[in-house]
Structure formats: structure tokens, C-alpha cells
Amino acid sequence: MEVTLHPSYLAKSYYPAGLIDALGLHHLGSRAVHVIPDKVVTAKAEESGKAQPAPVLYLAGDADRLIEFSRAVANWSPRDENIEDAFRRIESVTVPGRNRLKALSSRFDGRDTIPMEVVLHNPDELGNSEVILTFAEFLRSLDVRFDLNRQRQSGGLAFLPIVAPRERLDDVLDFSFLRVLREAPRIVPFDPVVRSVGRGFPVTISTEEAVAPDLSVAIFDGGLPVSHGLDQWVTLRDAAGVGAAVASAQAHGLAVTSSFLFGPLSQGQPVQKPYANVDHWRVYGDTDSTSDFEAFDILDRIEAVLTSRRYDFINISLGPDYAVDDDDVSPWTARLDQILSNGETVATIACGNNGERDRLKGLHRVQPPSDGVNMLAVGASDSFGSDWKRASYSACGPGRSPGYVKPDFVAFGGSHSSPFLALSAVQPHAASGTMGTSFAAPLAMRSGAGVRAQFTEPLWAPAVKALLVHHANGDETTRRETGWGFLSHGLGDLVLxxxxxxxxxxxxxxxxxxxxxxxxxxxxxxxxxxxxxxxxxxxxxxxxxxxxxxxxxxxxxxxxxxxxxxxxxxxxxxxxxxxxxxxxxxxxxxxxxxxxxxxxxxxxxxxxxxxxxxxxxxxxxxxxxxxxxxxxxxxxxxxxxxxxxxxxxxxxxxxxxxxxxxxxxxxxxSGNRLQAMRPRVGVQVPIRLPR
Structure with missing residues (x-):
């Protein structure tokens, strides 16, 4: 059932635990809905007649017991006044509706069968296998293909890929524990917003060691070209199960890695010194380009690495190609938020290049997993001067609540008039202009690694995250587009x-x-x-x-x-x-x-x-x-x-x-309560960039 409570009862102290227990129900989850309540119960005059956020609780229980209760409810008199009060807070009770089927794109218009992603309520207290096995039996009766080996659990949700005949999609909704049925997401292609802007130019790479080789950093992307020439700072690793390398993905990975190591390049200027070495994990291969469920496979590869190794910083500049949904969480967001919840790792995530899509439909909003609360969603600015603006392609907020301010901030990502200059060729090295949030995200990670590398004191991940947000220069009026503001990639602006x-x-x-x-x-x-x-x-x-x-x-x-x-x-x-x-x-x-x-x-x-x-x-x-x-x-x-x-x-x-x-x-x-942070031996104090 979907039980909607009155908007005045959002706080955790109003949760109707006693009523749920008395009726023998199980909590499955919740979401928000905006309703105009029948009665205003607070003194806030502005609430009257306006839609307000209200909690919708997903509850499950024995059907016979609920039918029996519905027949007796007119004469029901609970002994506990708190249970009676909780019952009064209910605004409506419904069964899950057809709105669980999300709108389909034109991607599969020519196909009779459609790859779909199913989200099921699958709580631990009901037994993790019971719902899944029952759903599998139900799908067999509908002649819908599925693969239980690809089922993934995050909290009380199970995510499962299926391939369903178009005419059977409505039938799949008859399964009562189904929360969402949506088109299987594709991975954002490894093409930047534009392939190149302006003419390329040669680049001479330095041979200096990284400032802080003790920092552990990972980039999850499309790999690097053969003989990339960055071996002094980069260890190229293939994730388990990944197919053969794809040239366009390698070119993307090279530009992303260049952004982290050197920042935006400048023709005729010496290349900046890397702050840290990096493991570049290739998580995309040729088999993914032909798979309907590459999003499941790539997430599995990233998860396998992060659950077996510890990193101080990670960057992800790829992800599912759909905008954030207020009602439901992507498996990418759910799993990465769970893995990163220990506060050991700063994760920068490209928020997406969909900022010019339909605003009325919300297609311009940030893309998973950048909506995660334990990650930094990075948008792109069109320049790094004082007159910067959000790059038109950069995805906008708001994020889900909690996680409302998304992107967290913007960093330079390039534009037609001011392209992001990154490595585009190897042996000899050459650079050309590009643009996209894919390059703003590793540039932000470079800033975070620079802050950590500057000092002898070990800064925790929450401290680095706080400092990056703190020094973002923004305006509250543009928060939905640029988050907390523009993040300078000049280290002096962050530490002096x-x-x-x-x-x-x-x-x-x-x-x-x-x-x-x-x-x-x-x-x-x-x-x-x-x-x-x-x-x-x-x-x-x-x-x-x-x-x-x-x-x-x-x-x-x-x-x-x-x-x-x-x-x-x-x-x-x-x-x-x-x-x-x-x-x-x-x-x-x-x-x-x-x-x-x-x-x-x-x-x-x-x-x-x-x-x-x-x-x-x-x-x-x-x-x-x-x-x-x-x-x-x-x-x-x-x-x-x-x-x-x-x-x-x-x-x-x-x-x-x-x-x-x-x-x-x-x-x-301050006496002894505060201590001046000390720079590492041999690290030069950076200058402030002109404002």
C-alpha cells in the first residue's frame, strides 16, 4: 500500500510506528509527494490552499488481515491514544498505480521487446529471496526474460534487468512489490560535448615526481591509448570482466587523466606539476557498446574495485544517461553512497552534459550518480575568469532532498570561446580544446588533492569536501544552476x-x-x-x-x-x-x-x-x-x-x-586550541590568482 500522511507530519517523531505494528504491517520505503491537505493543522497561513510536501509510506501486510480491519474500522477503538492519533494523520491510502512505469524514450521505437530496469521492494525482514523468487515466477508467466545473476541489492531495494515485450509492460506492473519500472539506462557516450575546438599544439611533459606520492587516487574511465607516456604518474589497470579497449573511450580517458594531472594546459606555458599519482581503471570495453545492460556491468566493475581497495580520491566521469528522479534512487547512486559512507574517500562525479534538455520535463537536471549525498557533483563553467557563467551544457539542480544543492559547485569545463585544453595525442604529446563536465570533475579532484598535498596534517575527506565547497564563489540566486558556486583551480585561492x-x-x-x-x-x-x-x-x-x-x-x-x-x-x-x-x-x-x-x-x-x-x-x-x-x-x-x-x-x-x-x-x-597548518617540506607556497 501507499499511505500518504498529512504534510504537517514529516518529522521523524511523527512516524506512525505504533499504528504500523498494531496492524501487522512492514515498512518498505518512502518518497515525497506534494498534496493540498483537506485541513490545515498549523498556524502557518501560507500553507492554506497550497501544495505541500507530504510523506508517502510504502507498507506491506497480510491481505486477509487488512480486509478484516477495513470491515471493522468504523467501530475500531485502539487502547493507545498514540495509535489513534497516528491514524488521524493519514491523508490517503491507495495501492501502487500505473505511474510506476516511467516514460519511455524513442531509443527502442523500432523494437518489439524493450530492455527495462526493475526496482523491487525487497526488505531484509521479509527474506531477501522471497520477493525475488516470486517475481521471477511471475515474469515466467508473462513470457518476460530476466537474469537473476544480475540482480543487485541496495538497502531494501533490489534492482533487476528484464527484457519485456512492449505489450506486456502494463502487466508487469501487477506485481505489488514493484516500485519502479523504467527503461534500462544507457551509459553516456565517451564523446565530449565537442570533439575538438581550435587547432592542436605540441606539449612537453615534465619528469617531476608528484608532490604527494603517498596519496591514493583512482579514475574510473575508458582507459588510455597505447604508449600514453604518463607511466611516471599513472598505473593503467583493467577492471575484471572488461572487454577490449575502445579508441573513443581511450581518448576520453586520456583527457580526463590529463585534467587531473596537469589542469587546463596553456600553449607555450610549462605543464603544471601533478599533485598525486593515479590508478586509471578501465571499466568500459567493446562488449559494453552492444549490451542493453552495460550500466549494470560497469557499476559492478567500479564496485568491485572500491570494495577491495581504499582510495583517498576517486573520479567518475561516466554514468547512466537520465536525469535525477525525486521519487526514486538510481542503483549507481545507492551503491556508491553506501560504499562511500565511511568518510574515507573524496569522490568527484561529473554531473552530466544534459543542461540544454527539456526543462519542463526536468531532463536538464543532474544525472546519477552525481545526486549522491556522499559525493561531490561537479558542473562546468564556461571560463575561469571573474565573468564566468555556467556552461550551457552543464546539468542543473536541484538534486533530491536530502541532497538538494546539486551540483555542489562548478569548475572550469570549457566552452566554444574558451575551450578546455587537454592531452589529445601521445608520442609526441599534443593537446587540443574540448569541453564537458567530464573534465571539470577531475579538475575539481585535482584541487582537492592539492589541498591534501599542501599540508603535513592529514585532512579527512569531510574536511577536504568542506574546504572545496567553502571556497566556491557563488550567488544564492543561481544555486539551482551552479550549486555553491565556482571552484577556483588555483591552489592559492584554497589554502591562503x-x-x-x-x-x-x-x-x-x-x-x-x-x-x-x-x-x-x-x-x-x-x-x-x-x-x-x-x-x-x-x-x-x-x-x-x-x-x-x-x-x-x-x-x-x-x-x-x-x-x-x-x-x-x-x-x-x-x-x-x-x-x-x-x-x-x-x-x-x-x-x-x-x-x-x-x-x-x-x-x-x-x-x-x-x-x-x-x-x-x-x-x-x-x-x-x-x-x-x-x-x-x-x-x-x-x-x-x-x-x-x-x-x-x-x-x-x-x-x-x-x-x-x-x-x-x-x-x-586561541591559545593552544588552534595550530597553524604546516606545508610539506619542499612545497612552494602558491600565489593567489587575480580576481
């Missing part, structure tokens, strides 16, 4: 402080009980206004079957401008309230984070894995200011356990025009 400012990085393991207080090192004696920019980032486990409650962890962040005093007692009605904690001031809230028509629920931003905002306060109002950070947990939309190893990071910038030496004053005033 200007006059009148100080950058601070905190990284912590969240305790399983209590809260963490992070002091903002605002020195005494400042005058005027103090600008505070804060970016929080963390990695967490996910529930793929619960699209509306996808993340299992969140941060409750309270900003306290003055931690040295308590507010005066006050009356609330007739009751005297005596505060026991310093007063808080709003810093992050759904109102300044979400678009009003998307998912503006009171606690929505709490479940986002990345938050960034700038706030200005009078210096006189700040007295040992701090963020109090609490860890909130949920599973399947209701209360859950806290993970014992959830990492989070805070990137913080303080600016004040009365203190040119603010950085030095912050170090002195």
Missing part, C-alpha cells in the same frame, strides 16, 4: 588567507552521546562588523528505499554569539522559564536553504550532508561565540541508532575590516 581574514578547519568524530562545542576564534578588540562564513560537511549511511528520508544522520547546529552569559528568566504563559544554555541565533535554516516550492520543511536542512552560509554580526555582540553541534539519527524515517564513527568537518572563515593582521591575532588569542 588574505589580509583581514582567517580560515579555520575543524574535523571531529561525532560522539554517540552529547554534543560538540566548536568555538569561533574571534579575538578581542575588533570593531565594526564581523563576517562569518561556515561550511559543515559529513558523510553518513543511507536508506536507498526511503527517498524522502534518505540520509541516516544529520546535524542539529546551534549558533551561540555569546557563550559567557545566560538569558534572563522569562514567563511562558504562567510558567517561569529559567534558561540553562546561552541564547542561540539562527544560522542555518530551511527558509534560507530551500526553494519554497521544493521541500521547505522545518527540519529539512538538518539532514543535508553539506551546509554553507555567511552571516554578519556586530563585533560587540560576539563573546566567545560557538557552534553547538548535536548528532541526530534516524532509520527509515524514524528514530535510529547513532553510528560510532561518523566524521564531520567545519570550514570557517572570519573577516573584519578593522584588523589587517586578523590571522595572527586569531592564532595568538
Amino acid at each position: 588567507c588574505d589580509d583581514y581574514e582567517a580560515h579555520i578547519v575543524y574535523q571531529r568524530l561525532m560522539p554517540t552521546t552529547g554534543a560538540v562545542r566548536l568555538y569561533l576564534p574571534v579575538p578581542d578588540g575588533l570593531t565594526g562588523m564581523v563576517e562569518i562564513k561556515a561550511t559543515f560537511s559529513f558523510f553518513c549511511e543511507v536508506d536507498p528505499e526511503d527517498a524522502i528520508n534518505y540520509t541516516r544522520a544529520g546535524l542539529d547546529i546551534q549558533f551561540r554569539p555569546d557563550t559567557t552569559s545566560l538569558p534572563a528568566p522569562y514567563y511562558k504563559g504562567a510558567k517561569l522559564i529559567t534558561p540553562t544554555v546561552p541564547a542561540s541565533d539562527s544560522f542555518f535554516s530551511a527558509k534560507n536553504f530551500y526553494a519554497t516550492e521544493h521541500m521547505q520543511r522545518d527540519d529539512a536542512q538538518k539532514w543535508e550532508t553539506t551546509l554553507s552560509r555567511t552571516k554578519t554580526k556586530r563585533a560587540s555582540s560576539l563573546n566567545q561565540p560557538a557552534f553547538d553541534v548535536s548528532y541526530v539519527a534516524r532509520e527509515h524515517g524514524h528514530g535510529g541508532r547513532r553510528s560510532a564513527n561518523m566524521k564531520f568537518a567545519l570550514a570557517l572563515t572570519i573577516r573584519n575590516r578593522s584588523a589587517k593582521d586578523l590571522y595572527d591575532r586569531v592564532i595568538v588569542s
Whole structure:
């Protein structure tokens, strides 16, 4: 069944666990739907008459028991008032409908049978094999071909490829545990937006070692040409089961690898020094170009590598060619989010070159797996000057919620007027212009590796992710197109402080009980206004079957401008309230984070894995200011356990025009709480790029 609750009951505390247990039901998953409720139950006048986000719960139970309950419901009187109250929150109850069949493209117009991807509810508590085996028997009765060996499980969802006669698609929907039936995705071809822009030019490759050879980096792509000449920094590996190399895929892999190693090339300029060595994993072969289910096979190859090896950074510039869906999660997104949830790896993902597709149908939105919450979705800018804009081909947001801000940011990806110059030939090396998010993503990974390579202190993946988002230069009005903004590929812009400012990085393991207080090192004696920019980032486990409650962890962040005093007692009605904690001031809230028509629920931003905002306060109002950070947990939309190893990071910038030496004053005033980050021996301090 699909049970829709009233929009006022989105928070995890309203989950009707008692009612579900009383009726002997099982939770299968959830998604969001926008409804106009029959009754407004809160004082928010703006809610009346407007569609609001409401939770839809997928529930399963014994049919006979439900029929018996429906006959007796008029006289039903539960003993528990909480169960009775939960029943009142139900807006509607339906069986799964025909909307589970997603719109088909013209790709298979000439075929009588269509390769499809099936998503099934397959929860652990019902036995992982029961639903799958029953579905297989059902498909045999319909004369629909399937391959159980390709079935993949992510959380409570099973993904299975089938080949169905066109006239049988509606019949497949009769299986009640089927959540989605959609066309099998094709992998985005290895052609950039354009093959080349302008004339090529020769490139002389340096022989310098990488700055930080201890960093482990992987690129998953189409391989490299024979005698590529990058052996000093690149180890070429073939994933298990991959077919023979394809020339166009190798050319794509060469340009992607060039972007990470050297950044955008410049004719007549020396090639930049690589920050790290890289394993280039070839995951695409000639058999994939003729397969209807290459997306399943390529994901299997990437997963096999990531579950057997640990990497500090990975880049993926390929993926399924369809836009993100608010209701359901791609197997690419689900599996990679699960693998990366431990917070050990920074993953940059090209968000797609579909930005010019139909906006009314949402076909311009980011493509999986860039909608993942444990990954960085990278879009493309048309230049890297101060007048940059989103490249017209670069996919747009929003992402799913949580994961609303997608792409996370944009990096230079090239345009007709300012192409991305990357290696295009070997022996001798030559470069030519190209463009695409495929090259912006590894350029962003290069920036992240550069930050890690710069310092002796080991920065965790959440800290690197926070720093990249923190230094993205953007505008809230263009957030849906460019995320948090434009990421400079100049290392100096990411690791150096200007006059009148100080950058601070905190990284912590969240305790399983209590809260963490992070002091903002605002020195005494400042005058005027103090600008505070804060970016929080963390990695967490996910529930793929619960699209509306996808993340299992969140941060409750309270900003306290003055931690040295308590507010005066006050009356609330007739009751005297005596505060026991310093007063808080709003810093992050759904109102300044979400678009009003998307998912503006009171606690929505709490479940986002990345938050960034700038706030200005009078210096006189700040007295040992701090963020109090609490860890909130949920599973399947209701209360859950806290993970014992959830990492989070805070990137913080303080600016004040009365203190040119603010950085030095912050170090002195912080005592031993803060330490200056030290560059590696022999690493030159980079210059700032002109703005």
C-alpha cells in the first residue's frame, strides 16, 4: 500500500510506528509527494490552499488481515491514544498505480521487446529471496526474460534487468512489490560535448615526481591509448570482466587523466606539476557498446574495485544517461553512497552534459550518480575568469532532498570561446580544446588533492569536501544552476588567507552521546562588523528505499554569539522559564536553504550532508561565540541508532575590516586550541590568482 500522511507530519517523531505494528504491517520505503491537505493543522497561513510536501509510506501486510480491519474500522477503538492519533494523520491510502512505469524514450521505437530496469521492494525482514523468487515466477508467466545473476541489492531495494515485450509492460506492473519500472539506462557516450575546438599544439611533459606520492587516487574511465607516456604518474589497470579497449573511450580517458594531472594546459606555458599519482581503471570495453545492460556491468566493475581497495580520491566521469528522479534512487547512486559512507574517500562525479534538455520535463537536471549525498557533483563553467557563467551544457539542480544543492559547485569545463585544453595525442604529446563536465570533475579532484598535498596534517575527506565547497564563489540566486558556486583551480585561492581574514578547519568524530562545542576564534578588540562564513560537511549511511528520508544522520547546529552569559528568566504563559544554555541565533535554516516550492520543511536542512552560509554580526555582540553541534539519527524515517564513527568537518572563515593582521591575532588569542597548518617540506607556497 501507499499511505500518504498529512504534510504537517514529516518529522521523524511523527512516524506512525505504533499504528504500523498494531496492524501487522512492514515498512518498505518512502518518497515525497506534494498534496493540498483537506485541513490545515498549523498556524502557518501560507500553507492554506497550497501544495505541500507530504510523506508517502510504502507498507506491506497480510491481505486477509487488512480486509478484516477495513470491515471493522468504523467501530475500531485502539487502547493507545498514540495509535489513534497516528491514524488521524493519514491523508490517503491507495495501492501502487500505473505511474510506476516511467516514460519511455524513442531509443527502442523500432523494437518489439524493450530492455527495462526493475526496482523491487525487497526488505531484509521479509527474506531477501522471497520477493525475488516470486517475481521471477511471475515474469515466467508473462513470457518476460530476466537474469537473476544480475540482480543487485541496495538497502531494501533490489534492482533487476528484464527484457519485456512492449505489450506486456502494463502487466508487469501487477506485481505489488514493484516500485519502479523504467527503461534500462544507457551509459553516456565517451564523446565530449565537442570533439575538438581550435587547432592542436605540441606539449612537453615534465619528469617531476608528484608532490604527494603517498596519496591514493583512482579514475574510473575508458582507459588510455597505447604508449600514453604518463607511466611516471599513472598505473593503467583493467577492471575484471572488461572487454577490449575502445579508441573513443581511450581518448576520453586520456583527457580526463590529463585534467587531473596537469589542469587546463596553456600553449607555450610549462605543464603544471601533478599533485598525486593515479590508478586509471578501465571499466568500459567493446562488449559494453552492444549490451542493453552495460550500466549494470560497469557499476559492478567500479564496485568491485572500491570494495577491495581504499582510495583517498576517486573520479567518475561516466554514468547512466537520465536525469535525477525525486521519487526514486538510481542503483549507481545507492551503491556508491553506501560504499562511500565511511568518510574515507573524496569522490568527484561529473554531473552530466544534459543542461540544454527539456526543462519542463526536468531532463536538464543532474544525472546519477552525481545526486549522491556522499559525493561531490561537479558542473562546468564556461571560463575561469571573474565573468564566468555556467556552461550551457552543464546539468542543473536541484538534486533530491536530502541532497538538494546539486551540483555542489562548478569548475572550469570549457566552452566554444574558451575551450578546455587537454592531452589529445601521445608520442609526441599534443593537446587540443574540448569541453564537458567530464573534465571539470577531475579538475575539481585535482584541487582537492592539492589541498591534501599542501599540508603535513592529514585532512579527512569531510574536511577536504568542506574546504572545496567553502571556497566556491557563488550567488544564492543561481544555486539551482551552479550549486555553491565556482571552484577556483588555483591552489592559492584554497589554502591562503588574505589580509583581514582567517580560515579555520575543524574535523571531529561525532560522539554517540552529547554534543560538540566548536568555538569561533574571534579575538578581542575588533570593531565594526564581523563576517562569518561556515561550511559543515559529513558523510553518513543511507536508506536507498526511503527517498524522502534518505540520509541516516544529520546535524542539529546551534549558533551561540555569546557563550559567557545566560538569558534572563522569562514567563511562558504562567510558567517561569529559567534558561540553562546561552541564547542561540539562527544560522542555518530551511527558509534560507530551500526553494519554497521544493521541500521547505522545518527540519529539512538538518539532514543535508553539506551546509554553507555567511552571516554578519556586530563585533560587540560576539563573546566567545560557538557552534553547538548535536548528532541526530534516524532509520527509515524514524528514530535510529547513532553510528560510532561518523566524521564531520567545519570550514570557517572570519573577516573584519578593522584588523589587517586578523590571522595572527586569531592564532595568538586561541591559545593552544588552534595550530597553524604546516606545508610539506619542499612545497612552494602558491600565489593567489587575480580576481
